[in-house]
Amino acid sequence: MGVAERKLRQREEVRTSILKASWDVVEKEGWQALSIRRIAEAIEYSIPVIYTHFENKEAILLEFTREGYLQLSQQMKAAKTLSDDSRRQLQDMAEAYWAFAFSHREHYQVMFGLGMPACDLVNRVEEIKLFSNVLLSVLEKAIAGSSQPGQDVFLKFHSYWSILHGLVSIKMMSPTEGHVSSSLVLQDAIGGFIRNFD
Known part of the structure; x- marks a missing residue:
């Protein structure tokens, strides 16, 4: 697998983990508890990483x-x-x-x-x-x-x-x-x- 393919796969994995972490928060605590900070903490990435995948x-x-x-x-x-x-x-x-x-x-x-x-x-x-x-x-x-x-x-x-x-x-x-x-x-x-x- 080339470097470009690996980066693309990693990017998709991070995006998927953002959505999964978001859904976990929602299922446990409801939509009002969802925030970019909570998502970043859940996937153990910085807040700017979330913003590279989702505008807000x-x-x-x-x-x-x-x-x-x-x-x-x-x-x-x-x-x-x-x-x-x-x-x-x-x-x-x-x-x-x-x-x-x-x-x-x-x-x-x-x-x-x-x-x-x-x-x-x-x-x-x-x-x-x-x-x-x-x-x-x-x-x-x-x-x-x-x-x-x-x-x-x-x-x-x-x-x-x-x-x-x-x-x-x-x-x-x-x-x-x-x-x-x-x-x-x-x-x-x-x-x-x-x-x-x-």
Whole structure:
């Protein structure tokens, strides 16, 4: 192995160790505990080394956001294949979204820590576009087969995603079940949304 290849491999190893150390901090202490100093201490490198790989903490967070959206998109695509009926697909995808949020809490929190991503972020991050396109394709199909085919697909997109994100956020803030189970609330909310295509 040549010198250039060795340097490239070492650089990739340091980058990987930065991401792993970051994830370890997040899993143990939450996103608020993550800092460049903590990462540097964990991998036993100086702070400037971290900055040669990531411009700032936000760049590390963006890496985890991309990873989270990629995983979520894969799960949504898998759920979409469970049925050919667009209404059933919406229900299956809602359940997959819900399952992802609670089995990948840390990713979900960084993906939505400051609310829904702004449009300019969606246009810059390919993984967010991928996720959006999965939802839009099913919504377009549902609208085309509805009694009102002229409905605004982007309005339906934001409504659907808002339902999912809102329910997940409520559940994350108060994890104990109330007098109504969270899965029943999810089914009722998505069921009501789907009935609008009649």
